[in-house]
Amino acid sequence: MAASFSFFTGVILMNILGLYASPRPQGNSSQLLNAFLEEAERLGATTSRYRLNTLRLQGCQACYSCRQPGREKQCAVRDDMQPILADVFAADVVVLASPVYMWQMTAQAKLFTDRLMPVLKPDYSSWLSGQRMLMLYTQGQPDVARFAPYFDYVNRMFRFLGFRTLEPLVFGDLRGVNDVQRQPGHFERVRQVAAELVRNG
């Protein structure tokens, strides 16, 4: 969905879907995603948020129902992915905040990703309409370039699904649940990226 312009307020109306993929509700990635979404809302965006770890979410069951005529864009698995999928289609921007676990996104984030099969048409082109995907990673490793090949690979996968990918936000040297509090620059950075997105559409 394309962001719309309000003639009454002169503001671009942006719809942002925030997905929390850490099991730690108050952890570093959650705090940074909160700051991102709060700044976006402050500037006029609407947001919806899901904490993947607390939801009833199954892995993709490979039934291929979503590839049957009349079942397009729908998932046959009746669980908490249903509203998330609807929000993906309605979103202008999806922000997926995941810690790095074993050099990759968390299992919670991967499970969400596998369940995106309904965004693909039977010919593997996409039903999406310009939604952007922003990955926000936190990691213990201080070198934020350490997993760059993986982050690039993930963005390529999301482009295959039809998203317009944004440069991932990567924050390192974060282990304790509150380590990010020692790094006020991280919050400034996510707020800045949120503001640029909302202002520029």
Ligand SMILES: Cc1cc2nc3c(=O)[nH]c(=O)nc-3n(C[C@H](O)[C@H](O)[C@H](O)COP(=O)(O)O)c2cc1C
């Ligand atoms: C099971 C597990 C695996 C991890 N694997 C990595 C890793 O491969 N590389 C890394 O830099 N940090 C790794 N970490 C550290 C987390 O990415 C890091 O602490 C992150 O900031 C946690 O995010 P959170 O506070 O939002 O939960 C791992 C942590 C756990 C619990």
